[in-house]
Amino acid sequence: MHVPIGYKFILGFVVVVATVAFVPTLVNALGYSPEMTSILTYVVALTTGLILGWIFSRTLSRNIGVITSSTEAISQGDLTREISVRHSKFPDETQEMALAINLMAESLREVVRHIRDASTRVSESARTLSSSALEINASTEEVADAIEQISHGAESQAEMVGRSSKVIHEMAISVELVAKRAKESAKAARDTSVTAQRGVELANDSLALTKNFFADVEQSSRQFAELNNKLQQVGKIADFIAEIARQTNMLALNASIEAVRAGEFGKGFAVVAEEVRKLADGASKSAAEIIELIGQLKEESHRVHDTFAESSRHIKEGKKNIDTTADAFQAIVQTVLETERKANSIADLSQMQTDGAQKMVEAIDEISRVAQDNAASTEQVSAATEEQSAAMQEMVLSCKELADLADELLQSVSRFKIPAEETTAL
Amino acid sequence: MTDEGGRLLIFWVWEERYALDVQDVAEVLEPAREYPIPRSPRFLRGVANVHGSLIPVLDLALYLGHGVTGPGRELLVLNRPETALALAVEHVERIVTSDAVMGEEAVAGELATRRLILADGPAKMLAVEPILAAVEEAIRQ
Numbered sequence: 416m417h418v419p420i421g422y423k424f425i426l427g428f429v430v431v432v433a434t435v436a437f438v439p440t441l442v443n444a445l446g447y448s449p450e451m452t453s454i455l456t457y458v459v460a461l462t463t464g465l466i467l468g469w470i471f472s473r474t475l476s477r478n479i480g481v482i483t484s485s486t487e488a489i490s491q492g493d494l495t496r497e498i499s500v501r502h503s504k505f506p507d508e509t510q511e512m513a514l515a516i517n518l519m520a521e522s523l524r525e526v527v528r529h530i531r532d533a534s535t536r537v538s539e540s541a542r543t544l545s546s547s548a549l550e551i552n553a554s555t556e557e558v559a560d561a562i563e564q565i566s567h568g569a570e571s572q573a574e575m576v577g578r579s580s581k582v583i584h585e586m587a588i589s590v591e592l593v594a595k596r597a598k599e600s601a602k603a604a605r606d607t608s609v610t611a612q613r614g615v616e617l618a619n620d621s622l623a624l625t626k627n628f629f630a631d632v633e634q635s636s637r638q639f640a641e642l643n644n645k646l647q648q649v650g651k652i653a654d655f656i657a658e659i660a661r662q663t664n665m666l667a668l669n670a671s672i673e674a675v676r677a678g679e680f681g682k683g684f685a686v687v688a689e690e691v692r693k694l695a696d697g698a699s700k701s702a703a704e705i706i707e708l709i710g711q712l713k714e715e716s717h718r719v720h721d722t723f724a725e726s727s728r729h730i731k732e733g734k735k736n737i738d739t740t741a742d743a744f745q746a747i748v749q750t751v752l753e754t755e756r757k758a759n760s761i762a763d764l765s766q767m768q769t770d771g772a773q774k775m776v777e778a779i780d781e782i783s784r785v786a787q788d789n790a791a792s793t794e795q796v797s798a799a800t801e802e803q804s805a806a807m808q809e810m811v812l813s814c815k816e817l818a819d820l821a822d823e824l825l826q827s828v829s830r831f832k833i834p835a836e837e838t839t840a841l
Numbered sequence: 842m843t844d845e846g847g848r849l850l851i852f853w854v855w856e857e858r859y860a861l862d863v864q865d866v867a868e869v870l871e872p873a874r875e876y877p878i879p880r881s882p883r884f885l886r887g888v889a890n891v892h893g894s895l896i897p898v899l900d901l902a903l904y905l906g907h908g909v910t911g912p913g914r915e916l917l918v919l920n921r922p923e924t925a926l927a928l929a930v931e932h933v934e935r936i937v938t939s940d941a942v943m944g945e946e947a948v949a950g951e952l953a954t955r956r957l958i959l960a961d962g963p964a965k966m967l968a969v970e971p972i973l974a975a976v977e978e979a980i981r982q
Contacts, residue, residue: 665915668850668869671936675848675863676920685848692935 418505420475427467434460477501478509485516492830494524527831534824541818545811552807559800562793569790576783580776587772594765601758604751611747618741625734632727636720643716646709653705660699667692847939849957851964852917853931855907858964860937860957865969867920869933882979886929891918896925899976905952924973 418426438459442452478500485498497520498513670688674681848863868891875887875898884903888895896918902910916927937959944958945966952972953965 662871665869665871665933668933668936671848672850672863672866672868672920689936696935 416505418507420471420507420509423471423505423507427464427471430467431460431464434463474501474503475507475509478507478513482509482512482516485513485520489516489520489523493832494520494527495832495834496520523831524833527828527833530828531825534821534828538818538821538825541814541821545814545818548807548811548814552804552811555800555804555807559797559804562797562800566790566793566797569786569793573783573786573790576779576786580779580783583772583775583779587769587776590765590768590772594762594769597758597761597765601755601762604755604758608748608751608755611744611751614744615741615748618737618744621737622734622741625730625737628730629727629734632723632730636723639716639720639723643713646712646716650706650709653702653709657699657702657706660695660702663695664692664699667695849937849939849942849964849966850917851934851937851959852915853934854905854910855902855931858934858962859930859953859967860964861917861967861969863936865920866917868918870916870918870927872914872916872929885976885979889916889927891916891925891927894925896927897976897980898927898929899972901928901930904972904975919969919973921969921973924977926973926976928972 435456438456439452442455447455481498481500485496488496498517500510500513503510667688670691671685674685674688677684849860850863850866850869851858851860853859870891873889873891875889877887878885878897881887884900886898886900889898890896898916900910902908910929910931914929914931915933917930917933918927919925941959942957943960945955946958947954948956948965950965951968953967955966956963957966
């Protein structure tokens, strides 16, 4: 039963009063004198009051002592202890105070635990954050470097692109020149083609002339054969004349012999016979000359024939050469036509190339512009990364400060002792 | 026989010129077909048909100790009624008068004893008698 401490003192007072009131009666009953009775009454009342006061104050002071020591320990930072006051049948405010202090200690333990936990976490997080920030800083620096390189690259790219544009422009001019030359080549090829065509015609004319010549040669050969036949006939006639001359000669000889045999009468006849013989002799000689001449003619004609044959052979070879020449000219015409076609194709392609080069120049110019923009952008990015880097540095410092703060906090709560298992549970 | 106004027949045998008195020659003939005479000496080439009479043909070149008379030969029919004989010679050149003989010289030999000097070269004068005798002898044998 809860009895407030005031009530206890009031009860003690009431008991002392009651003692004072009733003890004289009891002492009277024992027969003591009134003085004795008064003395005894005071003694009993005082004793009762002392006893009750001791009883009450003992519990109270003990509990207060426990509470004081506990609060002192708490004030020293020891939160491990639990205040335990003796159980009383009549608990008073000290009991409640002990309970309240226990609750406070519990709350404090909770707070310290939370603070420790939080500060540790904050410290760790701050460290992590710091290292992350450092990493980020490093990365940012790398990014800055990279961006600087990119910036340089973009600048050189812009420059290169400028040069490329120039080169391509020059190339376009060259290509135009190539187109011009190709057109000239095509024209030259056409001229060559015409000339070669003329060559073919000339070769064909030569072939026709050669054919005519062959026909003439054949004609001459036939005429020659005829001439030879006639010569043969003349030879035969000459042979016949020679034979007649021989026989006439013989007849003349015989006539001479007859004339000799006739003696004086035959003399005139002998002269005639001699004349006949001479004539026959002359005829024979002439025939022999004719035969010789015919022989010479035959020889000559053979030589001429041989010469003709040789010439024919040469001309045949020449004809073959002309054929080859005509073929060669034909091949030249074909090749030249092909060349012309190719040259025209080159000219067309060159034109296309020129157009392409023009477009390429435009594209390169565009690329140049973009590269310049890129260079500018990378410079901006570079500046931004530098700012970011500075911010990161600041953040690192802040993190450090935060970690220090967390450490300080931890330090400050470290003087609070809390039960070990709970600490380890943290 | 080289009397004034006489005539000589000039002919060739084996690239040598010979002469005969025209009086000794009856006829100059084309070579006719010859028929061989059995068991006769080699210089008798055979017999030929001359105007219907069979006349022995003597190869003069063979007889003179040369080779056989080549082709293109002519026959000299001798003018001897007692002995008919034709001489195969290579070529009868011509008849010359004895005036054309500028001189003569003697040569050793049975058939030709003299060499006549003509304007166009020498010609051996052929003796007919020994030939005839030899032929007769041969035929007789």
